[in-house]
Amino acid sequence: xxxxxxxxxxxxxxxxxxxxxxxxxxxxxxxxxxxxxxxxxxxxxxxxxxxxxxxxxxxxxxxxxxxxxxxxxxxxxxxxxxxxxxxxxxxxxxxxxxxxxxxxxxxxxxxxxxxxxxxxxxxxxxxxxxxxxxxxxxxxxxxxxxxxxxxxxxxxxxxxxxxxxxxxxxxxxxxxxxxxxxxxxxxxxxxxxxxxxxxxxxxxxxxxxxxxxxxxxxxxxxxxxxxxxxxxxxxxxxxxxxxxxxxxxxxxxxxxxxxxxxxxxxxxxxxxxxxxxxxxxxxxxxxxxxxxxxxxxxxxxxxxxxxxxxxxxxxxxxxxxxxxxx
Amino acid sequence: xxxxxxxxxxxxxxxxxxxxxxxxxxxxxxxxxxxxxxxxxxxxxxxxxxxxxxxxxxxxxxxxxxxxxxxxxxxxxxxxxxxxxxxxxxxxxxxxxxxxxxxxxxxxxxxxxxxxxxxxxxxxxxxxxxxxxxxxxxxxxxxxxxxxxxxxxxxxxxxxxxxxxxxxxxxxxxxxxxxxxxxxxxxxxxxxxxxxxxxxxxxxxxxxxxxxxxxxxxxxxxxxxxxxxxxxxxxxxxxxxxxxxxxxxxxxxxxxxxxxxxxxxxxxxxxxxxxxxxxxxxxxxxxxxxxxxxxxxxxxxxxx
Numbered sequence: 001x002x003x004x005x006x007x008x009x010x011x012x013x014x015x016x017x018x019x020x021x022x023x024x025x026x027x028x029x030x031x032x033x034x035x036x037x038x039x040x041x042x043x044x045x046x047x048x049x050x051x052x053x054x055x056x057x058x059x060x061x062x063x064x065x066x067x068x069x070x071x072x073x074x075x076x077x078x079x080x081x082x083x084x085x086x087x088x089x090x091x092x093x094x095x096x097x098x099x100x101x102x103x104x105x106x107x108x109x110x111x112x113x114x115x116x117x118x119x120x121x122x123x124x125x126x127x128x129x130x131x132x133x134x135x136x137x138x139x140x141x142x143x144x145x146x147x148x149x150x151x152x153x154x155x156x157x158x159x160x161x162x163x164x165x166x167x168x169x170x171x172x173x174x175x176x177x178x179x180x181x182x183x184x185x186x187x188x189x190x191x192x193x194x195x196x197x198x199x200x201x202x203x204x205x206x207x208x209x210x211x212x213x214x215x216x217x218x219x220x221x222x223x224x225x226x227x228x229x230x231x232x233x234x235x236x237x238x239x240x241x242x243x244x245x246x247x248x249x250x251x252x253x254x255x256x257x258x259x260x261x262x263x264x265x266x267x268x269x270x271x272x273x274x275x276x277x278x279x280x281x282x283x284x285x286x287x288x289x290x291x292x293x294x295x296x297x298x299x300x301x302x303x304x305x306x307x308x309x310x311x312x313x314x315x316x317x318x319x320x321x322x323x324x325x326x
Numbered sequence: 327x328x329x330x331x332x333x334x335x336x337x338x339x340x341x342x343x344x345x346x347x348x349x350x351x352x353x354x355x356x357x358x359x360x361x362x363x364x365x366x367x368x369x370x371x372x373x374x375x376x377x378x379x380x381x382x383x384x385x386x387x388x389x390x391x392x393x394x395x396x397x398x399x400x401x402x403x404x405x406x407x408x409x410x411x412x413x414x415x416x417x418x419x420x421x422x423x424x425x426x427x428x429x430x431x432x433x434x435x436x437x438x439x440x441x442x443x444x445x446x447x448x449x450x451x452x453x454x455x456x457x458x459x460x461x462x463x464x465x466x467x468x469x470x471x472x473x474x475x476x477x478x479x480x481x482x483x484x485x486x487x488x489x490x491x492x493x494x495x496x497x498x499x500x501x502x503x504x505x506x507x508x509x510x511x512x513x514x515x516x517x518x519x520x521x522x523x524x525x526x527x528x529x530x531x532x533x534x535x536x537x538x539x540x541x542x543x544x545x546x547x548x549x550x551x552x553x554x555x556x557x558x559x560x561x562x563x564x565x566x567x568x569x570x571x572x573x574x575x576x577x578x579x580x581x582x583x584x585x586x587x588x589x590x591x592x593x594x595x596x597x598x599x600x601x602x603x604x605x606x607x608x609x610x611x612x613x614x615x616x617x618x619x620x621x622x623x624x625x626x627x628x629x630x
Contacts, residue, residue: 019522027522034436038450041433041498044491045453048464051471106366115360126621127371133617134377135552136462137584138606141591142377145384186373193370219356240459247461249555250588274463274555281470281559296467307459311452 049300056297059290067294073260080291082298087262088270089302092181092252093245095266100185100245101238104192108234111193112200113222125197132190140254143183144175148255151179155267172267175257181266183251192241195314199233200226202321232317239310247303249274273299378610385607388600393608398565398586404597408605410567414482414581415609417568418561419551421486422493427543429490430497431532434539437498438505439527451502457495465491466556474560482568482580485561489553493546500545504538505531537627544620548613554584563589583609 019027059067063080070081107128111121155172162168172178203226211221227234257269258279273295281292347353392407399406433450441447469488474480508531516526532539562579563586569575583605590602 018520019525023522023525027524030524030527031436031440034432034440035446037429037432038436038441038446040429041450041457041494042453044494045456047472048460048468048491051468052464055471055475103366103370106363107370110363110367115364124367124371127374128367130614130617131370131374133548133552133610133613134374135554135584135606135609135613137552137554137587137591138377138381138610141587141602141606142380144591146376146380189370217352217356219359220352222359243459247459247463249461249463250584253555254588254591274461277463277467278555278558281467282562293467293471296464299461300464303459303461303464304456307456310459311455 052293052297052300056290056293059294060297063291063294067291068298071260071262075285075288078287080294082273082276082295084260084262085271085273085276085295086298086302088177088256089246089272089274089299091270092177092184092256092272093242095177095181096184096188096245097238097242098185099182100188100192100241103185104189104237104241105196105234107189107193108196108200108237109222109227112197113218113226128193129190131186136187136248136250137254139183139187140251143179143251143255147179147182148172148174151182159267166264167266169265170263170268173269175255176267176269177256177263178266180252180256180270183255184245184248187248187251188241188244191244192237195237195240196230196234199230199237199317199321202233202318203229230317232313232320236310236314236317239306239313243303243306243310246306247274247299249278253278273302381603381607381610384600385603385605388604389607393601393604397567398581398590399597399601400565401595406597406601408581408583408586408601408608410564411581411583411586411605412608414561414564414568415551415583415612417576418482418485418489418557418580418582419547421483422489422550423543423547425486425490426493426497426546430494430546431501431539433498434501434505435527435532437502439531440523442506450498454495454498457491458499460491460495461555462492462553463555465489466558466560469556469560477577479577480560480562480579481577482561483576485557485580485582488556488560489550492553492556493550496546496549497539497542500542501535501539504535504542507538508534537623541620541624541627544616544623548616548620551616552584552609552613554582554588557582557585558588561585583612 059080067081068086069083070079071083072079072081074080107124110116111125116124152172155168155176155178158168159171207225207229208221211225216224252272253275256272256275258271258275259269260271261268263270277292277296277299280288284292348357392405394407394409394412396405396407397410398408433454437447437451465488468491469484473484473487477484512530512534513526516530521529561582564575564579564581566575566581568578568580587602587605587609590598590605593599593602
């Protein structure tokens with residue numbers, strides 16, 4: 001009768017037992033379900049591309065490639081072109097990357113190379129990360145009422161005295177490229193600094209100790225050894241920061257000026273693809289809608305390309321780092 | 327030999343000096359760069375404090391109970407509030423969370439537990455990473471094409487779908503990360519007891535990883551609450567309450583704090599601009615509170 005008592009015990013689940021048929025069935029179903037959800041995530045990406053592309057189809061067949069090279073936006077005569085917007089998107093993002101990248105990487109170095117006590121490092125890290133928590137629209141509001149008034153005298157002086165340089169050719173009348181890029185650089189700063197910090201803190205300690213052992217000063221070790229080792233990761237951070245900047249909408253819609261022109265000047269108003277969408281979509285008529293979808297498709301293509309590049313660079317960087325520590 | 331003798335013996339040997347003068351160019355270079363990066367770090371903190379000070383200064387003086395209970399003012403009207411926008415934000419973000427959290431966590435269970443090395447997992451992970459870089463306005467364009475055009479009107483659910491798309495990658499990636507932190511020994515013990523992988527996931531992995539998952543969810547919710555661009559043409563805006571006279575206008579245009587700020591910041595009236603500042607203050611307080619709750623949950627989990 002020993003067998004019976006054992007199976008009794010097993011049924012009352014007071015000792016461990018192999019899974020019952022029911023449990024195995026449940027397991028199969030649940031695992032299948034989670035696999036299904038994983039595929040759903042993949043499907044979502046395709047769905048986004050598909051929806052935007054099909055809605056843009058009429059405009060693509062009508063306007064073709066001329067859409068990318070022309071620079072008029074005339075709803076009445078149905079003439080559309082997004083060259084100024086593409087230019088504005090790339091120009092503002094590049095400016096933001098210059099400023100945000102410089103500060104982001106400096107911060108990452110400063111916060112990983114034992115300059116500060118750990119508590120202070122932690123506090124700075126959190127302050128920089130809080131920058132990401134402020135909604136974009138609040139930055140836009142802040143930009144209108146704080147950054148633009150602050151920049152106006154500086155821009156005026158630069159235009160008066162150095163107006164012959166293309167960057168200062170026009171005066172700052174209000175919204176413009178520079179205030180937009182400045183706010184944009186603040187918004188990408190947390191991304192750049194967080195990812196570069198990861199890359200820098202993954203550099204094996206031994207490398208730095210070896211550099212110190214050879215008599216390097218702190219900065220010789222950083223510039224000669226640590227930054228080159230982490231360079232792929234830092235580059236990935238910059239690419240992802242650039243991708244973030246390309247797609248930022250609200251701050252630009254509020255600060256860039258929404259003017260359909262191309263200029264090298266930092267103070268002239270411009271436009272970006274994202275802010276074009278934000279400004280025109282809500283009141284788009286039937287004729288304008290497919291055209292805006294076309295613009296959205298271009299933005300989607302640019303940002304996906306940049307972000308996938310960034311992801312690949314980072315993947316490569318972490319693979320290299322694993323090799324280095326082994 | 328005592329110490330004195332050693333000292334005299336080696337007195338004429340020229341040892342390399344181990345310390346460098348502060349005026350030595352290499353040292354100077356190091357000091358200048360240290361100060362430079364320190365200053366850069368402090369400068370980077372200035373915008374945050376500037377934003378917070380402006381919010382408290384310009385938004386704080388407008389604070390009153392009426393802001394939460396009244397409807398937005400019309401052109402020349404004084405006073406007013408944005409109660410409907412607060413309710414709208416909560417409704418839209420709740421819809422988004424109801425979609426993104428289950429999908430995200432179940433995907434993460436698959437990525438972390440059932441097939442971490444599988445082809446499905448690597449494709450899904452890659453897609454999730456791609457989605458993190460999706461500009462928020464494109465989430466709006468998608469929801470417009472897929473929901474607004476299909477249902478025939480701007481609505482809170484359309485806004486919710488757009489925000490869910492933005493929350494999804496954050497939920498997936500943070501949940502996967504925290505599930506991977508669960509010690510393998512705990513899982514092995516459960517398997518040794520005869521648990522199926524599903525039981526391991528439900529009884530061991532999910533409860534242990536819960537704080538990390540919650541942190542990710544909080545971050546995603548905070549981000550969604552502040553998003554404006556995707557709501558501009560999915561939920562649009564409304565000057566009325568979403569729930570009124572017992573009936574709900576969920577399928578109608580819905581107000582949200584973020585769009586309220588955008589609409590009012592461009593108006594030429596002093597009262598409206600002050601309202602935009604006050605709404606920003608409330609929105610930032612909401613977002614920061616959710617963020618800080620997330621931080622506290624995750625730091626508690628690390629201690630225990």
